Amino acid sequence: MSATMMTSITRALGSLTLPSAGSSSIHALRSASSRPRIAATTPSLRHSAPFSLLAANTRPRPCSLRLTLTHTTIRHKGNLAPRRVKYRKAHKGRIPVKTGGSTKGTTVQQGTYGIRVLEPARLTAKQLQSAETALKRRLKVIKGAQVYLRVFPDIPVCVKGNETRMGKGKGAFEFWACRAPVGRVIFEVGGPVEIRAEVAKEALRLASAKLPVRTEFVSLQSNPRLGSILIERDDQPAAAVLASSLPPATATAAVAAVLGKSATVAEVPLAMGGSPVGSGQL
Structure with a gap:
């Protein structure tokens, strides 16, 4: 390096005035570097919005809401589903077999005619709703006719996907169902008006066609049933x-x-x- 170049560099360095370690300019530089960037980039926002908005954390927070019920929380008018359950899932269970001689639920109680099942079955809410719709559509011409549902689907049924490995807990909720033992009355028709037996039998036949179980037509004079035995x-x-x-x-x-x-x-x-x-x- 030539002597002329060294002289020019020395003069340039000598012209710079650096602050001392104890001067107040270092504190000024530190305070300037610690200011929020939003105030430096958008100085007008500090005057237009409150300072709490500048200091607020704008990062998205994780949702802490946990769904404690099944997907039937939105319950429409025609849906057959309980409004609230204590547990989201239940055991599969078995259809009860009455061996003690009880005939409760095997006779017509609220209406005049009805149907009862002849074999144990697990009826889903969709099947009961389809049968009830067919029954009401047939009895619509009779003013004052009423339909009574003697069972209600309040048991949650969970299903796992096909070809799924064993383990990993119980499957997801699928539908609501009820257990109907042999002789259980499912639907009844009646009301303040008199319904002819032929009309009631035809309407209940249409409803039983929607159910995956054999049924029989009963009336107020029908005997109670204990399994396959008429009492x-x-x-x-x-x-x-x-x-x-x-x-x-x-x-x-x-x-x-x-x-x-x-x-x-x-x-x-x-x-x-x-x-x-x-x-x-x-």
Whole structure:
């Protein structure tokens, strides 16, 4: 390097005035470097917006909302689904088999006619809704006719995808269902108006076609069912015993007293091989 170039560099360095370590200019440089960039890039924002907006954290926060219910939280008017459940998932379970002699739920209680299942089945909410829609569409012409649903799908059914490996917990929610044992009444029709038996039977036949189970038509006079066995009512065995053990004239009056109502001779159930004796009102 030549002497002339060294002289020019020395003069240039000597012209610079650097602050000392204890001067206040170093603090000024530090404070300037620590200012927020938003105030330096957009100086007008500091005067137009409050200072809290400048200091606020604008980064997106993770959503802390956890869905505790299934996808049926939006419940429409026609949907058959419970409004609230304690647990989102349940065991698969089995359809109960009544072995203790109980006949509860096997007779018509609210309406006049109905259908009951002849085999155990698990009915889904969609199947019950389709059957109810077909039943109401057929009975729409009868003013005042009502449809009663004796079961309700309140059991969540979870399903895992096909060809899925074992483990990894229970599957996702799929649909709502109910367990219907043998003899359980599913639908009933009735109301303040009188519905003919032929019309009710045809409407219930259309509803049973939507169900994946065999059904039978029942009425108020139908006997309760215990599995595949029809149980006679309490008044029928006593009337049959009296009619078979007493003379014909005495049996007619005794049977009418057991039934607790006045009946003609033709209406009184006689024993097998008997014939009505006399005529008139008892």
